[in-house]
Structure formats: C-alpha cells, structure tokens
Amino acid sequence: MLDLLSYGATGWGDELLQGAGMTLLVAVLAYLIGLGAGCLTAAAKLSGPLPLRWLAATYTTVVRGVPALLVIWLLFYGGSGLVGWMAGLFGYGGRVELSAFAVGVASVGLVSGAYAAEVIRGAVQAVPKGQLEAARALGMHRLLILRRILAPQALRYALPGLGNVWQMTLKDTTLVSVVSLAELMRQAYVASGTTRQPFLFYLVAALIYLVITTLSETGFRALSRRADRGVRRATA
Amino acid sequence: MDMILSSLPSLASGAWLTLQLVALSLALGLLLSVGVALARLSGSVLLRAPAVAFIFLFRSTPLLVQIFLIFYGAGQFVAVRDSFLWPVLREPYWCAIIALTLNNAAYTGEILRGGIQAVSFGQIEAARALGMHRLLLFRRIVLPQAFRQILPAYGNEMIQMVQATSLASTITLMELTGAARAVASRSFQPVEMFVIAGLFYLAMNFAIAQAVRWGEKRLAHAG
Secondary structure, three states: OHHHHOOOOOOOHHHHHHHHHHHHHHHHHHHHHHHHHHHHHHHHHHHOOHHHHHHHHHHHHHHHHOOHHHHHHHHHHHHHHHHHHHHHHOOOOOOOOOOHHHHHHHHHHHHHHHHHHHHHHHHHHHOOHHHHHHHHHOOOOHHHHHHHHHHHHHHHHHHHHHHHHHHHHHHHHHHHHHHOOOOHHHHHHHHHHHHOOHHHHHHHHHHHHHHHHHHHHHHHHHHHHHHOOOOOOOOO | OHHHHHHHHHHHHHHHHHHHHHHHHHHHHHHHHHHHHHHHHOOOHHHHHHHHHHHHHHHHOOHHHHHHHHHHHHHHOHHHHHOOOHHHHOOHHHHHHHHHHHHHHHHHHHHHHHHHHHOOHHHHHHHHHOOOOHHHHHHHHHHHHHHHHHHHHHHHHHHHHHHHHHHHHHHOOOOHHHHHHHHHHHOOOHHHHHHHHHHHHHHHHHHHHHHHHHHHHHHOOOO
C-alpha cells in the first residue's frame, strides 16, 4: 500500500503533491481575485452611485444564491464566448479558448468575491462613524483616512469572516476537477481509477485537505492576534 | 426558444430530484445533529470525543471528498460489498443522501451546540426545581429555546445545503445542475440552461429565507 503512495514513477505520491500544489495555486489566486472583487463590491454597496449599488447587490445575491458548481459550468460553456465577444470590442477577431485553469480561477474567484464583499461591508460598517468624522475634522484626505483609520480597524473586524471565506474558497477548488484541471481531487480520481484503490486515495486527499485547512486556521488565528494587538480586553 | 422549451421537462425532473435531496438530507441531518450536539456537550469523554472528532473531520474536509469516499471508496472492500449495506451504498442516490446528511449534521450540530449553551441556566434550574426529568426538560425547555436562537444561522445552513446538493451530479445523479449541464452540452444555448437552473436555485433560497423570517416572527418573544 505504501509503494502506491511513494514518490516517483511507480507511486502516486508526486502526482498527489503536484495536485495539492495546483489546488493551493488555484485557491490563492481565486482568493486574491475574491478579495479585490470583494473590496470593490463593498465600496460600491456602501458609497457607489445607484446603478453601481444595484449591480453590486445583484452580484452578491445571485452568486451567493446559486451553487459554485453551476458558476463553473456556466463559465466553462459560456466563458470563452464572453471573452471572445469582449476581445471583439477591442478589434480582435479570432476564437478565444479558456483553459480549465482560467475557468477554475475565474469562477472560484467570482464566488469568493461575493462572500468577501459581504464580510468587508460588515467590517467597514462596524468602524464607529465618530472616528471618520474626527479624521475629517482634522483635515485628513479620503485616502489617508482609508489607510490610517478605516482599513486597519475594518481589517480586524473582517479577519474572522475572511478566514471563513478562505476555507470555503479552498473547498470550492475541488469542484474545478469537473473540468479536468489536475488539482488534488482530479489526481486522486485518476490514481484511484488506475489502481482500483479509491478509498486509499480519497482518504489521502481528505487528509491533505485537513492539513491545509487546519494550518490555515492557525495562520488566520495568528493574523487575528496580530490585528488585535493594542486592543484592550476585559479579562475574566 | 424551442430548445429552451424542449429542455424544460429534464430541468423540471432535475429540480424535483434536487428538492428530494434537500428535504431528505436536511430532515435526517437535523435529527442527527441533535445527537451530535448533545454528545458534544456531554460530561462523558466517551461521548464527547467522537462528537468532537466527527465535527472536526466533516467541517475541515471538502464535501466532494466525502461524497467520493462514500460512493467510490466504500465499494473497494469485499466486506462492504458482501454486507447488508451494499444495496444502499451501491446507489448514488443514497450515497449522496448519506454524505449530505453527515456533512449537514456536523455543521448543524455545532450551530445547535451554541444554541443549547445560550439557554439561560436559571430556566434549567427552575425546570429541575419543578421536578421535570431530563428528557422532558430537554424537549420542553431547552430545545425550543435553542432552536429559536439558532434559526437565522440554521437558515443560512439550509441555503448552503441547497447548493451542496449540486455536487450529487458528480456521482451521476441528474439533479438540477447535472440536468442543466447535460442539456447544455448537447444544445447550442448552454448559457440559457444554466440561467434557468440558477433562477430555480434562487427561487428555492428565497422560499427558505421567507420561511425562516416567518418562523423567526412566530417564535419571537411575545412583547
């Protein structure tokens, strides 16, 4: 059994590790896209003009309301058409094919962004208004207020929620295996098909996911502790 | 337009299967979650440790792995194939229900634990002073209040479950997402199929959100 998991030509250890690497790559890229989209969407919801506000509300409601798998299929079948049409606007006439990697990152990122937007919006609203008024009264510009007053405090409120969004994003990457991207689930699927040992390979995959989620939870807790420094706490 | 009309029957049967998966796994998951929450809060390590492990394992691994482990993994063992469980574990339908139920029970169990802990101790003392047994106390005093407390969080969990049923399509079940995908791959209008399926999911979530809001109003404190 152990030689099936060994590293090299006979075992599947290297394939599984490569799969885990691809899983992490997709998850990190999608999460970064999600954070960017989440910030923009939260900004649009909080202080955008009315049409933008509607757009942002539609995005978060629809994407949080349909399964991530449906978003992946939608982009898989409809994404190249959309990108091709946009390329056409810029005068490019050729056919555009989206890779499984691009479809995976884009769709998981899109889902991640909708959830991140709600977390960020809540965190920004949790910063007391008086602080922003005080900063304005002191003559700070908007960017300085954002950097010195709003962002550091909102980040502290947002961290637990953003940690949950990361865990969700990581788990959503498993769904990208349906478009045959060679991430961890897909590699486990191929390995168990070849060796007829599905239980072994899915168990190993589950353990790898368990390690990643546990480590990242520890990481987010450390980040939270760092963001909480200087905050006075009632001690029991 | 013809394409869309002719695809509606298969989307409708997919929607029906989605509804079955949601209803069955939510009902079974809720029942199981009461046991999970109670074991998690139990004074005995023998009950608490398995509950902690169950919650940890099912919440820290992706649902897709759980589904594949049960559907593909279980059949690897001759002992399972020879046992009375095989007629159940051979069916993708039941494997999906089992995986969804266990996953839901882990999340709901943890939500319910918080709700039970939020019931004020004075109430439990009062019920004890009135001479209620533990079971009656739990059924009449603790559970109803815990349930009211968790209703908003449980509503979110129900909506997550609706979406989670889409993973059943990976083990050949033609529920809504699977049906939409099957129609999409043989039509020239794939996007429309997914939009119709998405609208159905949104409608289901809307219905759940309304039901939760109604329930919250009904269960709210008088005055």
